[in-house]
Amino acid sequence: MIEKPFIYYKDTLNLTAMEEAYLTNNEYKDFFINLNGLRKFVASKIPLENKMRILDLAIGSGYFAMEVAEKFPEIFIEGVDISTDSLEEARRNIWDKGLRARIALKKMDSTRLEYPSQAFHGAVNFLGLEDIHMTRGYEGVRKTFHEISRVIKSRGYFSFTIMPPEETETEAQRLECEVFDYICGAKWLTALQYQELLKESGLNLVKRELFKTRKKLTVEQAKQEIQFACKEVPRIYNIQTKSFDKVWENFGSKIEKHGLGHYSRLVLMLARKR
Numbered sequence: 001m002i003e004k005p006f007i008y009y010k011d012t013l014n015l016t017a018m019e020e021a022y023l024t025n026n027e028y029k030d031f032f033i034n035l036n037g038l039r040k041f042v043a044s045k046i047p048l049e050n051k052m053r054i055l056d057l058a059i060g061s062g063y064f065a066m067e068v069a070e071k072f073p074e075i076f077i078e079g080v081d082i083s084t085d086s087l088e089e090a091r092r093n094i095w096d097k098g099l100r101a102r103i104a105l106k107k108m109d110s111t112r113l114e115y116p117s118q119a120f121h122g123a124v125n126f127l128g129l130e131d132i133h134m135t136r137g138y139e140g141v142r143k144t145f146h147e148i149s150r151v152i153k154s155r156g157y158f159s160f161t162i163m164p165p166e167e168t169e170t171e172a173q174r175l176e177c178e179v180f181d182y183i184c185g186a187k188w189l190t191a192l193q194y195q196e197l198l199k200e201s202g203l204n205l206v207k208r209e210l211f212k213t214r215k216k217l218t219v220e221q222a223k224q225e226i227q228f229a230c231k232e233v234p235r236i237y238n239i240q241t242k243s244f245d246k247v248w249e250n251f252g253s254k255i256e257k258h259g260l261g262h263y264s265r266l267v268l269m270l271a272r273k274r
């Protein structure tokens with residue numbers, strides 16, 4: 001499928017189609033919080049309506065849910081996550097934005113949703129399927145798709161944003177996928193695998209769209225991200241990671257040469273329940 005990507009920074013960077021620029025340290029500080037407007041843009045692409053009750057799986061710190069809630073002032077979102085740390089941070093962010101009446105939070109495993117069938121008009125997930133792979137493996141991602149299909153109403157939408165490794169276009173993007181899979185099993189499946197999971201769960205893919213930030217991490221920024229994962233994943237999820245030294249031994253020289261992708265190329269998939 002030929003896609004015309006929505007490219008951030010297109011007008012401000014003098015880059016050829018395949019190039020990416022390093023984030024400045026100032027940009028890096030809070031880059032993940034809004035990915036330079038990417039969440040807002042993705043939220044605007046999802047066919048949701050006010051009054052709907054939507055499930056946000058792996059809500060993390062709540063950034064995507066807040067974009068959806070701000071775009072649709074009468075929508076109600078229920079956000080679930082397996083991590084108490086993430087939910088605490090989401091709670092703080094949601095309260096700060098004055099959205100606590102419209103975004104509820106629950107500690108829950110996406111592979112076993114404690115909701116009756118057809119409880120939601122739709123579901124969203126913005127990044128996180130790689131983390132569900134980290135905590136529950138391929139079978140967990142598969143169960144998650146079946147659970148989503150069960151809890152949304154017939155003709156309801158499920159949108160999810162991913163980084164299919166086989167579609168990466170730059171070394172930095174390839175490295176991002178390989179490095180976090182290596183550290184802790186935070187693995188992205190191929191686009192085809194996600195499509196197969198949709199199909200077997202009773203969901204039809206209706207649209208996909210490509211987004212690029214055209215930004216990547218410097219060596220020092222990459223080290224910070226890797227150190228964070230090596231330290232926090234065992235603490236939060238009780239999952240053993242590779243040591244930082246081992247990661248650097250394997251990937252350091254490539255990162256020094258190419259930089260490390262940082263959500264640089266994302267694909268939105270929109271599916272609809274049959």
Ligand SMILES: C[S@@+](CC[C@H](N)C(=O)[O-])C[C@H]1O[C@@H](n2cnc3c(N)ncnc32)[C@H](O)[C@@H]1O
Nearest residue numbers: 058060064081082083086109110128131132135
């Ligand atoms: C990258 S964050 C999500 C980002 C967020 N959606 C946003 O807009 O920035 C991924 C989240 O997945 C959560 N997670 C991992 N395994 C999970 C599981 N089995 N069930 C629910 N959440 C899970 C993690 O705790 C983490 O908070």
